[in-house]
Amino acid sequence: MKNKTLKNGFSIPLLGLGTWGFGGREFHDPENNDVRQIEAIENAMTSGITWIDTAEYYADGYAETLVGTALKGAKRDSYQLCSKVWKNHLRRDDVWRAAENSLNRLKTDHFDLYLYHQIDESVPLEETLNAMNELVQQKIAEYIGVSNFNTKRLERAMQISEAPIVVNQVEYSLVCREPEKELLPFCQENDVILQAWRPLQYLKNCPLTDRLCEKYSISLQQLAIAWLVAQNSVTTISASQNWNHQWDNISAVNLQLDGDDIELLRREYPDQREISRVPLK
């Protein structure tokens, strides 16, 4: 898997495996098919998707439990883990507790990346970021980043944090264009990875995508992934429990779309949405 690398040395694969929906959604689903999802994580690793994106929020921690189970026998340097602190844990001691609980569920001693998941303005940004910096100092998190931050808040976070903010994970896809106006150019100019969440849901075929899928002999989902990662500073994560889809998604990050086609899709993909499902704050 190809990576994008920042000037400070942080390096991240173009595609990672998302785990939203693994183990349940907001809550653990006791009827969940754990075996299928553990296999999906193991298959992803076998196929070459070694970056796993999870969060304490997903299935109330159970997604992390499944990730920990799937990766139990794997060498720690053969995969990279990103987890996130939820908005009810942004106070200093809560950040520490949340991180420790996540690590226990993931059965590891460090995160490759730890993200501030969603904003709660009642907690000063300084307090949360200082706690996250402590995690870096204690080698609990190798790198830290944020999610769903608008440009202004990202800039403030970068000023506050001693450790570099290496990622802002936001909704970005052919459908959702909120980051395009301001945030993406800012990330490109300031050496921050914009990691696109939900790259595939809500996609629709149209004459333009039909033509391009035929031209490159790829699916609509592959076109959507190739379009995202063709852009400077953009990587993505997708949740797939299907091995064939995982292979398709891997081959999509190696595709080279023509520049004209990238611009056509940017301008003419229909029904573009201006505002993210989790609006940038």
Ligand SMILES: NC(=O)c1ccc[n+]([C@@H]2O[C@H](COP(=O)([O-])OP(=O)(O)OC[C@H]3O[C@@H](n4cnc5c(N)ncnc54)[C@H](OP(=O)(O)O)[C@@H]3O)[C@@H](O)[C@H]2O)c1
């Ligand atoms: N930071 C945040 O606030 C935030 C918010 C939302 C999501 N996220 C993260 O982003 C990740 C990705 O977003 P998401 O899971 O919501 O949506 P997604 O990855 O855009 O879509 C997942 C769906 O796409 C299908 N799919 C994947 N590859 C496919 C392919 N090649 N062909 C056809 N279908 C394909 C999957 O089905 P199969 O299983 O059948 O392949 C699944 O139903 C999440 O899992 C989570 O880790 C972060």
